[in-house]
Ligand SMILES: NC(=O)C1=CN([C@@H]2O[C@H](COP(=O)(O)OP(=O)(O)OC[C@H]3O[C@@H](n4cnc5c(N)ncnc54)[C@H](OP(=O)(O)O)[C@@H]3O)[C@@H](O)[C@H]2O)C=CC1
């Protein structure tokens with residue numbers, strides 16, 4: 001993706017450990033970069049690496065002018081201080097949008113984060129491109145994690161939805177969810193949302209990507225979402241499948257954030 005004077009956007013990924021899930025996601029992201037003509041670099045650190053090693057890898061990418069976006073693959077091993085590491089990502093290269101300043105700006109009216117987190121941004125993009133009105137609609141977000149649920153609920157509020165958040169301590173989640181025009185399921189619990197949880201005509205975004213054992217599949221497992229697709233698709237007016245729904249859109253948003261960051265770096269915006 002060179003422009004007329006030869007600048008190419010660049011993404012760096014820091015991956016700690018060899019978790020199978022992480023490897024799959026990282027492979028997807030790097031494959032997508034290649035397809036789009038975005039240069040990518042990866043720093044793979046061992047499971048037992050020190051915090052300093054991660055911070056050093058970050059520093060290298062901060063100083064590298066060919067890198068416009070940095071992603072630290074989460075979750076990190078327990079012994080590493082995730083907050084400290086995310087806080088150390090240079091704001092201008094925080095294409096995941098997980099730096100506390102970007103998250104804080106997302107949470108405050110009158111402020112604009114430099115980057116929106118990719119999954120929430122993808123959810124909004126899917127709604128807008130599908131012609132789903134958000135303003136004034138009731139939305140329920142199932143899950144409140146830093147990387148999906150919380151920023152998604154904030155972003156939906158920015159688009160003037162009336163937002164409820166359901167989490168592991170919520171009694172009668174189905175009753176709350178049944179009120180919603182828009183449901184975003186991000187709990188990481190396979191088939192949590194049944195058809196009976198949905199208002200007829202609701203729009204459902206299934207963020208969950210849960211591996212379940214299936215010996216007939218290539219790696220001995222297949223992915224299912226947080227929503228019971230068979231049931232939900234009979235009640236919903238629109239629903240994203242898993243795989244092939246929110247996941248690939250998340251990756252596309254990462255590429256878009258990287259491109260925007262490169263444009264900013266080269267003063268093209
Ligand atoms: N498609 C994509 O692009 C992406 C997909 N994912 C997938 O999305 C899912 C969620 O990921 P992530 O946010 O990182 O997960 P986390 O485990 O960090 O967070 C899960 C959230 O769901 C809540 N929760 C757990 N069980 C229930 C329940 N039974 N009912 C209601 N809420 C519940 C938890 O509540 P509490 O806070 O009370 O513990 C928590 O807030 C996973 O399947 C993950 O693989 C994640 C990122 C991107």
Ligand SMILES: Nc1nc(=O)c2c([nH]1)NC[C@@H]1CN(c3ccc(C(=O)N[C@@H](CCC(=O)O)C(=O)O)cc3)C=[N+]21
Nearest residue numbers: 024025028072073074075096209243244245247248250
């Ligand atoms: N710093 C950081 N940023 C992230 O954005 C981040 C992360 N850490 N840690 C893990 C989660 C998970 N995540 C996914 C991205 C793409 C798919 C995706 O494309 N899934 C395909 C299928 C993948 C497969 O076949 O295994 C699909 O749903 O069709 C899924 C999940 C990003 N995450």
